[in-house]
Structure formats: structure tokens, C-alpha cells
Amino acid sequence: TLMFFGGEPSLNPDAIAETCLLVTELHHRGLIANLPRFAVISNLAGQGETFDEFLGLCKLLNVHITASIDGPAQVHDANRVDRVGRGSYVRVRDNYFRARDLGLSLSIECTYSDEHLAQGIAVTELMRFFHREFGLQQTHIAPVMQNRSESETTAALCAQYCDAIQYTLETLHSDQPLSISLGQRILLALARQEPIAHYCPAGHAELAIGPDGC
Numbered sequence: 001t002l003m004f005f006g007g008e009p010s011l012n013p014d015a016i017a018e019t020c021l022l023v024t025e026l027h028h029r030g031l032i033a034n035l036p037r038f039a040v041i042s043n044l045a046g047q048g049e050t051f052d053e054f055l056g057l058c059k060l061l062n063v064h065i066t067a068s069i070d071g072p073a074q075v076h077d078a079n080r081v082d083r084v085g086r087g088s089y090v091r092v093r094d095n096y097f098r099a100r101d102l103g104l105s106l107s108i109e110c111t112y113s114d115e116h117l118a119q120g121i122a123v124t125e126l127m128r129f130f131h132r133e134f135g136l137q138q139t140h141i142a143p144v145m146q147n148r149s150e151s152e153t154t155a156a157l158c159a160q161y162c163d164a165i166q167y168t169l170e171t172l173h174s175d176q177p178l179s180i181s182l183g184q185r186i187l188l189a190l191a192r193q194e195p196i197a198h199y200c201p202a203g204h205a206e207l208a209i210g211p212d213g214c
Helices: 011-026 047-060 073-080 088-099 115-116 121-132 148-170 181-192
Strands: 002-004 038-040 064-068 108-111 138-143
Touching: 002 181, 011 038, 038 073, 047 088, 047 108, 073 088, 073 115, 088 138, 108 121, 121 138, 121 148, 138 148, 138 181, 148 181
Parallel strands: 002 038, 038 064, 064 108, 108 138
Antiparallel strands: none
């Protein structure tokens, strides 16, 4: 997968287009054996001509979009505001459904933070929220905490994610099974009896390249 990430990729659709077209050309010339899957992580908070161009480009080049949505408006808007301090949830939600109506490939990544704990929002609640509001049965919910001590963070995360994995098991055979990506990985590893060597692929299965090529 060739992923555009960091800053906000939707602000520079020209760079995405040039990169995807170059890689496609190299594949057609036989210099790249397999054409990678194109993907982008975006806050989907854009508007105007540049954002319209971004969505059209993703449609044209079959670029998968992972939208950064942290849950219900009260927690998303506490974490993600625009330049004048206004929450972005409504715009992001509307842009998500607009992209879906255009036929784009979409998923959601949620950052689980201290704000969720402060508001008493559990990972299991987020699982139900993303299913109810966006129709998703699996969501990537990544833990990122900054203001707690290491022991508090570890205990809080363990409790939340243990509950989420237990909830995954409880709904597994229901008509609406819900899961988080971490839970899926753990259950698959148990079924295959294979240990998970690295929970984060950075530096092992993924390579980051900056805009300057380094």
C-alpha cells in the first residue's frame, strides 16, 4: 500500500495525483512488479474547490480514504477544531457520507485519548457508535494518551481494550458482530496459534518517506 499521511493530504491533491500516476507508469513499464494499493488518511474536514478536487481524484485513481473521526461530536470536537476553534464533527460526518455517495472506498480510524476517558466514553461505546452512525462493524481505534502517568495509562488502556475484545467475542455469533482491528488481530493469532511479534507496523512492515524524499 502507498499511503499519503501526515499534515493533511487533501490540501495537496496535485502531489497525490503526480505520485499515483508515476507509480502506475513505472508498473506499466515493468519497473514495479505489483501495482500498490493507493490510500490516504484524512481529517475530511475540507471544503471548497481543493477539497472537491481531492475527492474527484480519489474516485478517479481508486484511492482508499481512512477518515479520522474520534467518535461522537462532544469528544471529536474537543480534539479536532478548525482554525477559529470550532468543532469539525458535522462537516467531517457530512463529507464522509458525501464521499460514500460518490462510491469511494472508506474506513474510519479513531484516536482513543485522555478526552475519551475524561468524558467516560468506553471503547465498546465507540464500537456501537460507529456501527449506528456509519454502519461499520469493524473500526480501527488506536490508543494515544499523553497526560497520564505510565501506570495509569497502562491500566486504563488494558481495561478498555480487554472489555472491547470481550465484547467482540460476545457479538461474534450475533446478527451484528462488532469488532476493533486489534481484537481481530488477537483472535486471528489465537486461532492460528501464531504470536504477534509487533503490534505497530512502523519500522517493520511500513516505511515512511517525507516530502523531500528522505
